[in-house]
Amino acid sequence: MNNQSRMPLVEALQSHIRKDTVSFHVPGHKNGELAGGQAGEFLQYDVTELTGLDDLHAPSEAIKEAQALLSDHYQTRKSYFLVNGSTVGNLAMILGVCEEGDTVFVQRNCHKSILNGLKLANVNPVFLHQEFDEHSATSTGISQGTLEEALKTYPDVKALILTYPTYYGMVYDLKSIIEVCHSHGVRVLIDEAHGAHLSIGKPFPVSALKWGADIVVQSAHKTLPAMTMGSYLHIRTDEINSKKVELYLGMLQSSSPSYPIMGSLDYARHYIASYSNDDLDYFLWNRKDFINRLKEAGYHVIEGDDPLKIMVRLPGLTGFQLQEELEHKGIFTELADPYQVLFVLPLLKQDDPFPFQKTLEKMTEIRPGSKSDKPIFFKKYKNITALRFSFKEIEKKTKEWVSLEEAAGKTAGEMLTPYPPGIPLFYPGEEITEESIQELKWLMAHGARFQGEHLLGEGKIRILL
């Protein structure tokens, strides 16, 4: 059972394909016959719950075995493949742990899937506001002081939901936070979308699973070689009702889960479980060399806590401008903010080639600009905030467009999210503060893009009456 060199689902898929079968089943491309050429070859793996290929919603063969290997690698009580990203994992995690009306602490700079989960579960969220790291100019996590303050005001809180590590690869003292929560009987739910690779160990940060979180969701597709949407959900402690989490996974995930995604999840677990010290040395050497040469070319490189992420700046250019220049040269980064672009480095294994040299040659051609913006930190106006109304009340309320000048003090009527990173700036039911309007204006002036219904072009946002 513990043979991490095996890939049960990948093997079952390969054995099925070798059989030279005729498809009278879904999907409609019929083993790729209707697609032809290379697409057809690729689609051969896109099968369905056929004999020997198991069923994600009632696993008893290859998927069960593959999930057991996943659980063994991450040292969990139970682990699951997800085919709709950490998005579905976050929804199932919240619905599986929280009951309607529960008070739940949530790190404010969380992904919108967490906020959507809170709404679906109809809980009472209390937002704990994050700290800032001046070096990387990014938001990090909550402080223990904020948590302790919140525990005094809301002693009957059920759970705490945090993002760890952040999109930029920053971590914070999660160990102490989990210890405090557990000593108060509060369950800890972690969105570890950016941390599926942390099981490698040092010099990567410690995973929330190791620090003792109760339930953890990871986007395997973000940092491991898994297909987009491929993610994992891990239950670590007995405090979590696995049957309830499974019930929601069954309700929220497709009844026709993608075999290529699931196969890639099996492969990604195998990849990380077989990551050797030599692989790590090779990755770290390439990373250091890349960083040194970027610095020689005039770039500023900010190293966060996670060695897989680096933030890159070029004097005189905003992050958005640098991103545009890079894209003209065919270099696509994970995201840009007003100061920098974020590179997610490849988790290379020994002797894997990667076009660092070509990248450096192209990046050397980009010239510094003339703009010089110092990082601005929008001060927190409070450490802890709650919604002004319940989710049900918010749904019934009338909404109105108002100009940004008149919005301070009013209640946000729409979720407005700079994307990436997908962390809402305004959330329905929350007080609109002068600080958040300043931040919005500043992001707009620096070229940020926004998701959510808005009339920002006309300088308006929606409020609740």
Ligand SMILES: Cc1ncc(COP(=O)(O)O)c(C=O)c1O
């Ligand atoms: C912190 C965080 N959580 C959750 C998600 C959603 O993950 P997925 O894309 O796997 O659905 C993201 C996506 O960017 C994220 O950054």
